[in-house]
Amino acid sequence: MNFRFQRRHHLRKRALFRKVYEEGRFVTNRLLAFHFLANPEGRRRVGFAAGKKLGGAVLRNRCKRRLRECYRLCQDRLPEGMDCIIVARKAMIDADWQPLLAAFQDLIRRGRAMVESSR
RNA sequence: UGAGUGGGAAAGGCGAUCGCGGCCGCACGCAUGAGGCGGUCGAGGAAAGUCCGGGCUCCAUAGGGCAGGGUGCUGGAUAACGUCCAGCGAGGGCGACCUUAGGGCCAGUGCCACAGAAAUGAAGACCGCCGGCCUUCGGGCCGGUAAGGAUGCAACGGUGCGGUAAGAGCGCACCAGCGGCCGGGUGACCGGCCGGCUAGGUAAACCCCACCCGGAGCAAGACCGAAUAGGGAAGGGAUGAAGCGGCCCGCUGAACCUUCCGGGUUGCGUCGCUAGAGCCGUCGGGCAACCGCCGGCCCAGAUAGAUGAUCGCCACCGCGCAAGCGGCACAGGACCCGGCUUAUUGAUCACUCACAGC
RNA sequence: UGGGGCGUCGCCAAGCGGUAAGGCUCUGGACUCUGACUCCAGCAUCGGUGGUUCGAAUCCAUCCGCCCCAG
Numbered sequence: 128m129n130f131r132f133q134r135r136h137h138l139r140k141r142a143l144f145r146k147v148y149e150e151g152r153f154v155t156n157r158l159l160a161f162h163f164l165a166n167p168e169g170r171r172r173v174g175f176a177a178g179k180k181l182g183g184a185v186l187r188n189r190c191k192r193r194l195r196e197c198y199r200l201c202q203d204r205l206p207e208g209m210d211c212i213i214v215a216r217k218a219m220i221d222a223d224w225q226p227l228l229a230a231f232q233d234l235i236r237r238g239r240a241m242v243e244s245s246r
Numbered sequence: 247u248g249a250g251u252g253g254g255a256a257a258g259g260c261g262a263u264c265g266c267g268g269c270c271g272c273a274c275g276c277a278u279g280a281g282g283c284g285g286u287c288g289a290g291g292a293a294a295g296u297c298c299g300g301g302c303u304c305c306a307u308a309g310g311g312c313a314g315g316g317u318g319c320u321g322g323a324u325a326a327c328g329u330c331c332a333g334c335g336a337g338g339g340c341g342a343c344c345u346u347a348g349g350g351c352c353a354g355u356g357c358c359a360c361a362g363a364a365a366u367g368a369a370g371a372c373c374g375c376c377g378g379c380c381u382u383c384g385g386g387c388c389g390g391u392a393a394g395g396a397u398g399c400a401a402c403g404g405u406g407c408g409g410u411a412a413g414a415g416c417g418c419a420c421c422a423g424c425g426g427c428c429g430g431g432u433g434a435c436c437g438g439c440c441g442g443c444u445a446g447g448u449a450a451a452c453c454c455c456a457c458c459c460g461g462a463g464c465a466a467g468a469c470c471g472a473a474u475a476g477g478g479a480a481g482g483g484a485u486g487a488a489g490c491g492g493c494c495c496g497c498u499g500a501a502c503c504u505u506c507c508g509g510g511u512u513g514c515g516u517c518g519c520u521a522g523a524g525c526c527g528u529c530g531g532g533c534a535a536c537c538g539c540c541g542g543c544c545c546a547g548a549u550a551g552a553u554g555a556u557c558g559c560c561a562c563c564g565c566g567c568a569a570g571c572g573g574c575a576c577a578g579g580a581c582c583c584g585g586c587u588u589a590u591u592g593a594u595c596a597c598u599c600a601c602a603g604c
Numbered sequence: 605u606g607g608g609g610c611g612u613c614g615c616c617a618a619g620c621g622g623u624a625a626g627g628c629u630c631u632g633g634a635c636u637c638u639g640a641c642u643c644c645a646g647c648a649u650c651g652g653u654g655g656u657u658c659g660a661a662u663c664c665a666u667c668c669g670c671c672c673c674a675g
Contacts, residue, residue: 176550184578185578186577188551191550192554195265196264196555199264224556228555
């Protein structure tokens with residue numbers, strides 16, 4: 128199994144982020160929000176967001192690192208050919224690792240279901 | 247033991263598995279992005295706030311004047327500073343020690359509300375005090391007086407003695423202030439003597455004086471690639487466009503510039519980008535800040551932005567008989583340095599005061 | 605990251621060294637049979653903390669919060 132997460136799979140342009148937020152669909156729970164939109168090239172790109180509401184740079188970077196780790200460990204379960212954005216919500220700052228991972232997998236499952244039912 | 251003052255450091259450690267960024271090497275591959283293996287390096291004392299000062303880049307090689315802004319006891323340190331060091335003066339504390347934008351209101355101007363007789367001019371008499379005159383015995387008028395009362399943040403030196411009708415630097419002693427001389431110190435200033443006999447406060451009010459400051463900022467600036475068509479109208483231009491962001495001068499100096507209408511593109515691009523007022527150590531100079539010689543070291547360069555997750559052991563703190571459980575601050579480079587300020591953890595050293603014991 | 609601006613009552617705001625205007629809202633009262641209108645009254649640690657001054661919303665320093673501009 129491949130646990131790597133390379134730069135070319137990142138979603139990086141501000142315009143792309145906006146496109147996913149405005150045109151894509153999303154699911155949420157208490158810790159996270161998961162936005163997604165079909166990629167025209169059929170590739171998968173992932174972005175992570177942690178707004179200023181969460182706190183200073185240390186906290187925001189830490190949230191993004193933990194989200195990247197979540198994605199790294201279960202990237203094969205995500206729907207293929209989608210641009211995805213994982214947004215950290217305020218409750219995530221105090222969340223432990225196991226509940227965070229569970230919340231992440233929960234969102235993926237629900238997102239997948241939405242994608243498959245719409246096909 | 248308790249309370250307190252000041253200083254210099256540190257910022258948990260080791261290991262395992264998966265994973266991330268830069269650089270170097272190797273082999274593979276080459277249509278292109280990339281990928282594989284090994285090595286090595288990989289956030290802070292404040293990286294923060296952006297409050298100052300520089301370097302660097304472009305505009306003149308950064309020039310002159312005005313305007314504007316900053317600093318403000320003295321001497322030194324420094325690339326420079328509003329920083330630092332050593333002092334002076336003035337406040338505060340029993341003390342260790344702390345605080346201090348601290349030049350000039352006899353260059354000029356302004357302000358000092360209310361209260362008060364009067365708020366700066368050698369002006370001014372509300373109550374009182376003293377003298378004279380008058381008196382209807384209640385007091386009235388004239389003059390002297392800033393010692394007392396009253397007002398105020400502040401009232402024309404303060405305290406004491408003498409003096410006087412009552413008083414007053416009117417006289418004397420000490421103190422404060424002013425001026426002069428002498429001595430010490432590089433200087434701020436300190437000490438002593440003499441003199442006249444007294445001149446409000448406010449410059450973080452305008453201002454004056456001394457010194458300093460050209461403007462922008464790495465989204466500076468340079469280059470490559472992709473895209474398209476560089477189109478139309480008006481105005482200005484060697485009688486000087488533009489650089490130049492407040493004005494004038496000066497300099498450079500060209501065929502462009504400004505406004506409106508219409509059209510079009512923008513990359514996992516490259517350089518700047520990290521070897522520096524650099525770090526560590528010995529010695530020397532200096533009270534110190536700091537400087538110098540020699541030797542050694544290379545210590546982040548990302549670009550949605552690299553350090554995480556899980557686990558084990560040992561530190562430290564709290565709870566508990568114990569097994570164990572919980573905790574372990576503030577906080578993340580973005581061109582780089584020197585400061586300041588703010589946030590914050592647990593220790594440590596020196597010193598001071600109080601109480602008790604020897 | 606760099607540059608610039610603003611904080612005065614619940615809301616909009618004036619004041620820029622000497623007692624914090626005004627409007628809307630709210631509360632109480634008057635008028636009315638009851639409401640509305642009208643009239644009267646009430647409602648402020650001037651973002652926080654220090655400093656300068658006799659005296660600070662105002663001047664100075666520092667911190668906090670919010671907004672705007674440049675990819």
